[in-house]
Amino acid sequence: MTKWPVLARQAHAAAWLQAWEDLGRAPRTVDAYARGLAEYLELCEREGVDPLSAGRPHVAAFVRVLTTRPHRRGANVVSIESGAGLANATIQQRLVPVRLFYDFLMEEGLRESNPVGRGRYTPGRRGSGRPRGLVPRLSKLPWIPTEQQWLDFLEVARCEPIRNRVMLALAYDAALRREELCSLRTDDLDPAHRTVCVRAETTKNRLERVVPYSAPTGVLLAGYLAHRAAISRARGPLFLSESRRNHGQPLSLWTWSKVVRRLALAAGVERFSTHTTRHLCLTDLARMGWELHAIASFAGHRHTDTTLQYIHLSGRDPAEKLKNGMDHIHAWRIQMLAAGDPREDTAGGARP
Known part of the structure; x- marks a missing residue:
């Protein structure tokens, strides 16, 4: 209050x-x-x-x-x-x-109606059966960087301290949200199996999940853990502040946001945010052909409706349909050419 x-x-x-x-x-x-x-x-x-x-x-x-x-x-x-x-x-x-x-x-009996409502007071199009809400809801796909923008960002990030680099690597590998990343603890890691446990209390929808990370990230993580031991040997929050004012304290959400913002501006990719790595990872999984429910489980989505946006963003389904359609059309056109002129067969020879 x-x-x-x-x-x-x-x-x-x-x-x-x-x-x-x-x-x-x-x-x-x-x-x-x-x-x-x-x-x-x-x-x-x-x-x-x-x-x-x-x-x-x-x-x-x-x-x-x-x-x-x-x-x-x-x-x-x-x-x-x-x-x-x-x-x-x-x-x-x-x-x-x-x-x-x-x-x-x-x-509580203090009002008879809700002035905000749930779309009942604004009728939809005739016959649609779906009334519109107070404010039109725009469904935009998440922004992800182009390959060149990603390379520009990595070129800047490669000069960062090991803590920042391992945070970026984990954020992408495990598709972690900002709060999930900053809330990781040392005992959430399983280096033997290269997995990280995302605890339910740190997630957006209170769904715990265990996700893997890659071998290169494992090498970075091992280096950071050795570096972290020089700051604090106590178990607890994985990522610690190294500033003079908050030395050894858990890294805050806002500090991490400032780090990513600084890198984005230096790379000339202003739209890059702490959530971009998650969007990019899930889109890449869709591009690799992962099934919808597998991506939803990996991302910690309660409903697959949220996951569908990454399928759309990847362009996987339309691209596959276009390819199949073009293959069919291509085969049909070649078949017409290979068949030649039917008058050649009937006339017993080539046309003059």
């Missing part, structure tokens, strides 16, 4: 958020809920609107603010070309806590 004072000023909002904490939701999930609801409640305060009686126009005004306000990162913004507003997926995330908050108020 100290981070978002507006929540403390709204008793019902504070009670709603406390309920999610009591239910054991992940701290980052609770923080995301708090941020989204706090931004909405701050707008209500500026407009002099009681959130308990707010209607659809007030929620629409909130969406307008999210889509038009100057971006706080200014020229450093990566994912939004215009440099203004929030990405479509982020806007969807901001609306989730607002919708859940009004669900809570309805359950």
Whole structure:
């Protein structure tokens, strides 16, 4: 509540958020809920609107603010070309806590309807049977670097300290999310079998998995473990800070993000982020012909719908269909040429 004072000023909002904490939701999930609801409640305060009686126009005004306000990162913004507003997926995330908050108020008998709703108030196309949501949902494929961009990035990364290099190697090899990577512990590793255990509490959807890493990464990891012993011999967090201020402390998510951002700018690949290695790994697995469910298991996806985007991104299925189709067409065209002119057979010789 100290981070978002507006929540403390709204008793019902504070009670709603406390309920999610009591239910054991992940701290980052609770923080995301708090941020989204706090931004909405701050707008209500500026407009002099009681959130308990707010209607659809007030929620629409909130969406307008999210889509038009100057971006706080200014020229450093990566994912939004215009440099203004929030990405479509982020806007969807901001609306989730607002919708859940009004669900809570309805359950408590304080409201009769939810102004955010789930798409029921905006009818879809006639006969479609699927009403549209408050904000159109854009489904964009993840960005991955070209081969040249990847080589440029590696050229810069090869000069990095061994800790950063092994983190990049593991992030790609095991398709690790940022939090999964930074939360690894020494006892999560099994060097004998070259596997790493991604603990459930560090994952996005609370699914534990064991994934392999390559032999070159194993060599890097062995070198880093020897280097780490000079910093701390205690078992615990695998990746440690080497700065004077936090020497020997667990490496934070934000520090790792800054490392990757620095490398991306140096390589001239501004869109490269901590999640890019994961996207690239899963796309490469799709290109290699891995089955959908095998990729989903490797990635820790609860639903294969998420995994399908990497199949699409790899272009594997369309490429295979195009190849098969072209082979058929090619054979048909050659067959027509090889058959020659049927009049040659009937006339008993070549045409004059």
